[in-house]
Amino acid sequence: MGNILSVGQSGLLAAQLGVTTTGHNIANAATPGYSRQIVVQTSAGGQSSGNGFVGQGTNVTAIQRVYDSYTANRVNASQTGKAGFDAYASQISQINNLLADSTTGLSPVLGDFFNNVQNLSANPGSSVQRQTLLSSADSLVARFQSLDGELSRISEGVNQQVIGTVSTINGYAKQIATLNDAIEKATSAAEGAPPNDLLDQRDLIVSELSKQVKVSVDNQPGSGYNVSFGSGQPLVIGTATYALQVVTSTTDQTKLEVGYQSGGVVLRLPDSAISGGTLGGLLDFRSTTLDPARNELGRVAVGLATAFNDQSKLGVDKNGQPGKDFFKIPGPQVSPSNTNTGNDVISATISNASSLTTSDYSIGFDGTNYNITRLADKKVVSTGAFPTAAIDGITFSKTAGSPPVALIAGDSFLVQPTLNGASGIKVALTNNSEIAAAAPIVTGAPAANGGNGTISAGTVDKSYLATPLASSVTLTYDSVTKLFTTSSSAPGFVSSTIAYTSGSNIVLGGATFQIAGAPATGDKFTIGPNTTGTGDGRNAVALGALQTARTLDNGTTSFSGAFGQLVNTIGNKTREVTANAAAEGTLLANAKAIQQSQSGVNLDEEASNLLRYQQAYQAAGKIMQTASTLFDVLLSLGR
Structure with a gap:
């Protein structure tokens, strides 16, 4: 009877655990993160008798969670x-909407500005048109500043999100460590039985952590998860x-970086060392899209202003005075590292706007050499003595601090040539x-000339600024010798002869012009300085031509084209990141579906299990009832 009771009792206990476990699954x-649990039963074995081995019932060896680490790793990945893609897409969409907008972008106000330049060339004496041009220039400058301000605010937003993400990561790390301790203690107290619910909690925290940054997990028996x-x-x-830990960049006080605490020391991690998750996406966006976009916007502003200033100075204003700079252009920003020991001052100027890139540069001193690295492609563009030649359109200079303290190995500087280009243009x-709409020279030919020779209006280039015409020069022709003889009332003028070929260039004092046709002996032609800009729009025509002139990328791209390339690049990157996020979302959904099919709770299946365990419980109870009845029969026979 005892054996029958024991068998029934073991079945009763197993069924009771099955009902409890099934109810726990249903509940x-x-x-989130719960893995269904199952009761693992084994036979209690048999006892030898004269008729063979008689079964001893069942044992519950474990209550096991259904969990597949490979599938879980796929979900986490x-x-x-x-x-990461979601964080990147969320940020870059702001830039895409900002730059490409037909009303708030740069293109509309840039087009309006050059339309007014062209209108001035057609009516250079109009004060109304001149004031309209100045007003449109103010609007253009304000748009540059506004766009850069929005990009700056996006950068500040990235800083705040980095702070929040790092705090979240640290919080999850502490929870994992706490759960490691709790799991090990619970396992030890239960003589090795796994605390399934604690294990699920820990895996859920690891899953949440994987959304913040890419992590790897090593499960070490006896110590738990190492992350x-x-x-x-x-x-x-x-x-x-x-x-x-969030730390401020040593060379850029507006940028927050991620540091790692080790042995009481905070080690700065380069952005490239952190990948995946929200943190990796934010840092990747900042380094590959946001910073280059600000630099490109600044480069367009600097390129436009430089080209416009150069052409403006080749003209004369309404009062006949030489043209001035139309725009104020901010220079490069050079920031010494706050860890520098020496106090030498390094500065930079833009010597050739056409050669500017969108990259920042680092200057590092190794104790002997100055190493200048273009950060966009990590290329060392100069090493050795401090550079005297321009690099990518930038000229560097170095002066001693006060009191002078020489640089030592490890001292460094960050150079940002165009960072302030858009925010600082005025x-x-x-x-x-003062708008220099007129050309600085005038040419003429007396009506009394006997031949049919004509003289062009003439052009000037930058060399004219060094050798301008001081007064009018007369060219007198001799048809026998086919020579022009020059004369002028300017003090110190030295007369010369110029061989004549119809239509060929003649250069005087930095001015270039052509005489064509068949002049007669004694015919005169004059070229001299323009003393009044009223009614002359020739330089305004040249200013308007800058809209499509290729003034950037070493003469291969216009600033309109450069901005268009920026908008196109941002748009393409936005579509790429959005598509990648959607594709990764599909992979995630598939991985979760597989995980749920393995570890998730199926209520229909649990209802079936509940019925099965209920029936098993009733059957085990019936066995014990039968054993009791048989025992009562034996007792009655003994009386």
């Missing part, structure tokens, strides 16, 4: 990828945590009469 069907990120830096080892002119 947690909607619990997809979450890491999707979170690392980046290039292997640990976040959690057993019950110990290693916190991330209109330099305050009076519309």
Whole structure:
């Protein structure tokens, strides 16, 4: 009778655990991170008798959670990828909407500005048209400043999100370490039985952590999960945590970076060392899209202003005075590292706007050499003595601090040539009469000339600024010798002869012109300085031509084209990141579906299990009832 009771009791207990476990599954069907649990039963074996081995019932060896680490890792990896793309897409869409907008972008106000330049060339004496041009220049400058301000605010937003993400990562790391400790204690107290719900909680925290940054997990028996990120830096080892810390860049006070606490020292991590998740997406966006976009916008502003200033100075204003700078152009920003020991001052100027890139530069001193690196492509563009020649359109200079303290190995500087280009550009002119719409030279031919020779209006280039015409020069022709003889009332003028070929260039004092046709002996032609700009719009025509002139990228791209390329690049990158986020979302959904098919709670299946365990419980109870009846029969026979 005892054996029958024991068998029935074991079945009763197994069925009771099955009902309890099934009920636990049903109750947690909607619990995030919960893995369904199953009762693992084994036979209690048999006892030898004269008729063979008689069964001893069943044993419950474990209550096991259905969990597949490979599938869980796939889910975490997809979450890491999707979170990174989502963070990138969220940020870049702001820039895309900002730059491409037909009303708030740069293109409309840039087109309006050059339309007014062209209108001035047609009516150079109009004060109304001149004032309209100045007003449109103010609007253009304001748009540059506004766009850069929005990009700056996006950068500040990235800083705040980096702070929040790092705090979240540190919080998750502490929770994992706490759960490691709790799991090990619970396992030890239960003589090795796994605390399934604690394990689920820990895996859920790891899953949430994978949304913040790419991590790798190593399950070490006896110490729990060891979690690392980046290039292997640990976040959690057993019950110990290693916190991330937000630090300010040593050379750019507006930029926050991620540091890693190790041995009481904060090690700065390069953005490239952190990948995946929200943090990786934010840092990737900032380094590959936001910073280059600000630099490109600044480069367009500097390129436009430089070209316009250069042409403006080749003209004369309404009062006949030489043209001035139309725009004020901010120079490069040079920031010494706050860890520098020496106090030498390094500065930079833009010597050739056409050669500017969108990159920042680092200057590092190794104790002997100055190494200048173009950060966009990590190329060392200069090494050795401090450079005297221009690099990518930038000229560097170095002066001693006060009191002078020489640089030592490890001192560095960050050079940002165009960072402030858009935010710092301003209109330099305050009076519309100062707009240099006229050309600086005038040419003429007396009506009394006997031949049919004609003289062109003439052009000037930058060399004219060094050798301008001081007064009018007369060219007198001799048809026998086919020579022009020059004369002028200017003090110190030296007469010369010029061989004549119809239509060929003649250069005087930095001015270039042509005489064509068949002049007669004694015919005279004059070229001299323009003393009044009224009614002359020739330089305004040249200013208007800058809209399509290729003045950037070493003469291969116009500033309109450069801005168009920026808008196109941002648009393409936005579509790429959005598509990648959608693709990663599909992979994540598939991975979660597989995980749920394995570990998720199916209420229909649990209802079936509940009925099965209920029937098993009733059957086991019937066995014990039968054993009791048989025992009562035996007792009655003994009486």
